[in-house]
Amino acid sequence: MAGQSGPTHGNLQAGGANADLVLDDGGPGERVRAPRRGRRVLGVLALVVVLLGAVVAGGFLLLSESLGNNVARVPNVFGALEENARPPAGNALTFLLVGTDTRSGEPTTGGDAPADVDPGSQRSDVVMLARVNPDGSEASVVSIPRDSWVDVPGRGMNKINAAYAFGGPSLLIRTVENLTRQRVDHFAVIDFAGFQSMVDSVGGIDVRVAGATSNAGVDFHEGLNHLDGAQALAYVRQRYDLPNGDLDRAKRQQNALRALLAKAASGGALSDPAGLYDLVDATSRTVSVDDTLSNNGLRSLAFDLRGLRPSAVTFLSAPVRGLGRQGAQSVVYLDDQRSSELWNALQSGTLASYAARYPADSLGGTPA
Known part of the structure; x- marks a missing residue:
């Protein structure tokens, strides 16, 4: 099952391989001089930031195995899913990324969260589907509005973020797979307090x-x-x-992630081992991922993404037909026809042509 071992087609593979890489730059404060190593770290950080500082944060286990142990695992995310009801595995790697906003003063995701916190105990405020091309050179991130009125399996029509509250990660994955016809290979969740910690770690x-x-x-x-x-x-x-x-x-959420990547890349975090460690440590402590992502799997994923550039990450939003109400709820109605085009483009790796046809769905330079 892809949810357990990840796609094995092409170069990307989520589990297993031992990519034994070390940042051996001499010590804190010394700048990384090897261009190839810098590109590798930049590629990994691109997905760290783009993916809500989530799944690929473990890629920085290049620095320390202990950082991998900081990353909390959500158990049995894919175990409840019926294989014959899921979309077929593809040759790309797809992540479902969730952000929660509990407004709690205590962490609810990551290794610093209490052990008894239920990851599906609140609705998700951010739902993003991220796809990485098989060769690791391009990535796409599509935001699905949290109030999208969709079919939640076993619950009927409801807001997409209700799926997380009803049945945790597994039900949200089923809902997203049914909506998009994309197979989800991995799951990651971070709360907004974790995002705040990441921003502070790069100086704003x-x-x-x-x-x-x-x-x-x-x-x-x-x-x-x-x-x-x-x-x-x-x-x-x-x-x-x-x-x-x-x-x-x-x-705005996508724009903030893009800004976080830009700051880390231009502010020296990527070339300063101490600054890099601060960012990765903050990320690793505030993220929870599915338990099929082992430390070695994250290292392997980091290696596969060494060629990714920030400019090769496309941000899009699922197309909306209009806003409305269902009883007392404000809801978002997705545009079924254009959504079908979007999901087909995501599946085939042709999002650039889709974005050219529908520029309003892309993240512009200055959101509201």
Whole structure:
């Protein structure tokens, strides 16, 4: 099952191989001089950031096995899924990425969370499907609005984020697979407090804002804003006073991830072993992944992604037909026809042509 061992076609493989790599740059404070090593780390960090600082964080086990032990595993994510009801395995690697916003003062994901925390005890505020091409050179991230009105197996029509509350990762995976016809190979979840920790670990991020607004006591001015972790959290949480509410909020979340990658790449974290360790340590402590991703599997995945460039990561949103209400709930209706085009393009690795046809679905330079 791909959920247990990952696709074995092409170069990407999620489990098993022992990629015994070490960053041996002499000691903290010394800069990495080998261009090839720098590209490798950059490729891994691209997915660390793009994938909510989630699955590929373990790729930095190149630094330390103990970091891999920091990454919490969610048990039996794929065990409850019926194999004959799932989409067939492909030659790419697909991740389901979830962000939760409990507003709790204590961590709810990652190794620092209490052992009795139920990963499906709250609704998911971020749902992203990420696909990595077989050769590891390109990746795509598609946001699915959390209020999308979809069929939740065994529960009927409901918001997609309700699937996580009803049945945890397994039911959300079934729901997403039924909706997109894409097989999910791995699952990762991070809470918003973990995102805040990652932002602080790189000294803050820079984002552009289309118009002045405010949220949770934080004022955002038009143009470039420098945000620390707490301010970045207010930025990605905001939906009121934005022209398109939750739809703009989803684009802000993608924009913040893009900014985190840019800051890490330009601010020296990638070439400074100590700075790199701070970022990876923060990530590893705030992420939970499915238990099929062993430490060796994460190392192997990091090696396979050594050629990935930030510019080769495409951000898109699932197309929306309109907004409405179901009883007391505000919901999002997906555009079925264009969604079918999107999922076909994702499956075939032709998202660039899809994005050219529908530029409004792509992440622009300055979201609301």
